[in-house]
Amino acid sequence: MASDGGMVAIVGFYRDNSRAIHKALSILCGLVLWHYLAAVVVADTAFLVSPLTVVSKAYEMLFVTGELYPHLFASSWIFLYGYLLSIVVGVPLGFLMALSPAVRDYAHPWMTTLYTTPRIAFAPVLLLWLGIGAGSKVAIVFLGCVFPILINSYYGMRVVDREFVELARSLRMKRVALFRKILLPASLPFILSGLRLALGRGLTGVAIAEWFGATAGLGYLVYFAGQTLNVPVLFVGVTAFGLMGIIGFEILRKIEDLATPWKTSHPR
Amino acid sequence: MRKDVTRGIVSIVVVLVAWEILARLFLENDLLMPAPSGVARSFWKLAASGELGRHFTATLLEFAYGFSAACLIGIPLGYFMGMHKWLEEWMEPWIATLYSIPIITIVPLIIIWFGIGMMSKVIVVFKITIVELILNTAAGVKTIDPLWLEISKSFRLSRWETTYKVRLPAALPFIVTGMRLGVGRALLGVIAAELLASNAGLGYMLRDASETWDSPKLFVTVVLLAAMGIASFTLIKKGEQKLAPWRQTAEW
Numbered sequence: 001m002a003s004d005g006g007m008v009a010i011v012g013f014y015r016d017n018s019r020a021i022h023k024a025l026s027i028l029c030g031l032v033l034w035h036y037l038a039a040v041v042v043a044d045t046a047f048l049v050s051p052l053t054v055v056s057k058a059y060e061m062l063f064v065t066g067e068l069y070p071h072l073f074a075s076s077w078i079f080l081y082g083y084l085l086s087i088v089v090g091v092p093l094g095f096l097m098a099l100s101p102a103v104r105d106y107a108h109p110w111m112t113t114l115y116t117t118p119r120i121a122f123a124p125v126l127l128l129w130l131g132i133g134a135g136s137k138v139a140i141v142f143l144g145c146v147f148p149i150l151i152n153s154y155y156g157m158r159v160v161d162r163e164f165v166e167l168a169r170s171l172r173m174k175r176v177a178l179f180r181k182i183l184l185p186a187s188l189p190f191i192l193s194g195l196r197l198a199l200g201r202g203l204t205g206v207a208i209a210e211w212f213g214a215t216a217g218l219g220y221l222v223y224f225a226g227q228t229l230n231v232p233v234l235f236v237g238v239t240a241f242g243l244m245g246i247i248g249f250e251i252l253r254k255i256e257d258l259a260t261p262w263k264t265s266h267p268r
Numbered sequence: 269m270r271k272d273v274t275r276g277i278v279s280i281v282v283v284l285v286a287w288e289i290l291a292r293l294f295l296e297n298d299l300l301m302p303a304p305s306g307v308a309r310s311f312w313k314l315a316a317s318g319e320l321g322r323h324f325t326a327t328l329l330e331f332a333y334g335f336s337a338a339c340l341i342g343i344p345l346g347y348f349m350g351m352h353k354w355l356e357e358w359m360e361p362w363i364a365t366l367y368s369i370p371i372i373t374i375v376p377l378i379i380i381w382f383g384i385g386m387m388s389k390v391i392v393v394f395k396i397t398i399v400e401l402i403l404n405t406a407a408g409v410k411t412i413d414p415l416w417l418e419i420s421k422s423f424r425l426s427r428w429e430t431t432y433k434v435r436l437p438a439a440l441p442f443i444v445t446g447m448r449l450g451v452g453r454a455l456l457g458v459i460a461a462e463l464l465a466s467n468a469g470l471g472y473m474l475r476d477a478s479e480t481w482d483s484p485k486l487f488v489t490v491v492l493l494a495a496m497g498i499a500s501f502t503l504i505k506k507g508e509q510k511l512a513p514w515r516q517t518a519e520w
Contacts, residue, residue, distance in 0.1 A: 022357035030362060047380065105275035110283070116497035118456040120463065120471070121490045124478035128300065128486075204370040208460065219373070226376025226464075234377055242369040249368075 046229045054239065057232040072240065074216040078134065079206050079244075082141025086198065090146045091191060094153025104154075115147045119201075120208050132213030137206075144205035145198035152194025156187025185260075192256050199248045203241060218244075302484045307491065310484035319473075324492070326468035330386055330458055334393025338450070342401030343443060349402060350409025350439070359402075366399050371453065375461050384465040392457040397450035401443065408442025409435060441512035448504040455497060470496075 014021060031051050038050040045053070061068040097104040123140055130136035160183055168178050210219025222237035224230075284304050291303035298306050314320040349356045375392060382388035412435060420430045462471025470489055477485035 019357055022354065023361050026358040027361050101272070102275070105272040106279040108272065109276045109280050112498060112501075113494050116452065116501045117490070117494040118452075118459045118497060120456055120459050121474060121493040124474055124486055125490060128478070128483070200368075200370065204372050204456075207370050207372040211464070222373050222376055223464075226380060229380060231377070231380065234380075238369055238373045238377070241373045242365065245368045245370070 045231060047231065049232050049235065053232050054235040058236045058239065061233075061236060068221075068236070068240070070216050071218050071221045071237075074214075074220075075206050075210065075218040075244075078137045078141055078209060078217065079202055081134075081138045082205060083145050083198065083202050085138065086142050086146035086149050086202075087195070089142075090149035090194075091153045094150040095157050095187075097150075098154045098157035111147070111150075114143070115151075119144050119205065123208055123212060127212050136212070137209035137214070137217075140209040141202050141205035144201040148197035148201060149191065149194040152190045152197070153187060156190025157183060159190075160186040189256075189260050192252070192259065196249070196252050199252065200245060203245055203248075207241065299481060299483050302487055306484050307487045311488045311491075314485065314488060320488075320492075323468055323470050323473045326386070326472075327458060327462065327470045330389040330462075330469065331393055331454065333386075334390040334458070335397050335450070335454065337390070338394045338397035338401055339447075342398040342446075343405050345398075346402040346405025346443075346446075347409055347436075347439070350406035356406065363399060363402060366395070367403070371396050371457050372460050375457065375464055379461065379465050384467070389458050389461045389466070389469070392461045393454045396454040396457045397447075400450040400453070401446040404442045404446030404449070405439055408439030411442075412438045441508065444504065444508045444511055448501070448508060451500045451504060452497065455493075455500065459493065 035050045035052060038048045038053075042048045058068075097107060119140070122143060123136075126136045126139045126143075130139055164182050164186060165178070168182050173181065206217070207219040207222065210217035211223050214220040214223075218237050218240050222234055222241075225234035225237060287301075288303045288305060291298070291301055291306075295301060302310070311320070349359055371392070374395075378391050378395075379388045382391050416434050416438065417430070420434045425433065458469070459471040459474065462469035463475045464471075466472045470493060473489045474486065474493075477483075477489060
């Protein structure tokens with residue numbers, strides 16, 4: 001019986017991939033519901049638009065008018081500068097704080113203040129100091145990214161297994177070799193998870209930075225679309241931010257696999 | 269006094285004194301960087317006029333409404349998500365989407381939907397907090413030690429009792445962690461929403477001060493927000509340590 005075999009195959013396929021199938025169904029149902037809400041229930045494009053409209057608008061902005069590219073590039077540059085700067089500053093500072101208790105104690109109150117204050121509070125101040133150019137925007141991204149990186153470098157250095165260090169001592173390793181061969185690789189997974197945390201915070205920083213006196217960038221695009229009730233463009237901007245996050249996350253995951261092949265899981 | 273505490277206090281005092289001296293010696297006006305004494309004077313003036321109180325209450329109320337609503341809905345939802353695999357599979361793509369988009373970018377959208385009043389800010393806080401709570405509660409429910417469930421079975425606990433006496437307490441530390449993560453991000457969200465469009469709140473004060481070039485007022489707002497951030501963070505960290513003393517909580 002051919003049809004029975006078919007049924008068995010379908011049931012088997014479902015059993016093997018039920019997780020993926022449920023997820024796909026969930027996404028599909030959500031999109032259909034969204035479309036129905038937008039097109040039939042709300043039916044007001046200044047309020048909510050269908051996912052189809054968003055896709056066609058994104059297509060238009062990418063391949064017809066090409067107006068999305070300047071915004072994408074502007075945001076990417078600001079993000080990259082801020083992100084790299086916070087690695088260059090955060091990792092050594094974190095190491096320094098781990099190796100010297102005095103530095104840690106003196107820096108502690110300021111770190112706590114800067115880390116727990118909602119970052120957006122600093123945006124007008126940075127704007128006042130650095131002007132409306134790229135400097136203030138990079139600084140806002142930097143402020144968002146640097147603390148997760150710094151704190152994770154600090155912890156990574158602090159929790160290095162004592163046995164490793166003692167082994168190195170008994171092998172009479174030099175200080176530089178100890179740092180390069182033991183301390184640095186042992187703290188690498190922590191630094192990498194700091195980088196992962198910094199990614200989302202950096203993107204939020206880009207969005208905040210471009211609200212103030214920007215003329216390009218995805219944050220500006222979203223802000224301007226919000227002010228002019230241009231909901232399709234707003235959705236395109238939000239989607240672009242989400243995709244940037246996902247792409248960055250995947251790149252970091254690849255780096256993680258390459259740099260720390262002995263770790264198979266991805267701790268938080 | 270412990271050495272690290274002394275050093276911390278020394279560090280704060282030295283920076284404040286240096287700031288005061290530098291501001292008085294080198295800056296002709298307080299536009300770029302008002303001295304701490306100027307900030308304190310402005311704080312006093314704003315507090316006496318009642319302006320500070322009005323904005324502070326507005327932000328606090330928005331935060332409180334959004335946060336408690338998120339707790340009321342998010343914790344049970346996260347609990348069911350941790351208990352039932354099908355629910356998790358159906359909700360995960362959407363939770364992940366909400367989680368991966370920087371919240372700040374959907375603030376303009378929320379303002380279009382809910383207006384420039386209090387409601388849009390409550391929604392922002394709600395949305396940020398509920399995602400953290402759902403994810404962490406579900407993780408807490410899923411990682412429960414199977415031994416505890418075996419014991420509850422051998423004591424013949426009913427389903428309700430198992431939930432109430434074993435599963436929920438086991439998930440509690442995770443729930444508090446979710447709250448801690450939510451507080452920081454929600455504070456950022458509510459200030460951002462107020463800054464974008466509102467007529468009250470600390471975010472409004474921030475925008476007002478920077479648009480009228482009133483630097484002392486700007487710095488008063490920044491200091492106040494810093495105090496709020498530190499206070500909420502410390503409070504929840506204390507709670508976390510009390511509920512789960514075996515767990516090493518982060519220093520920051």
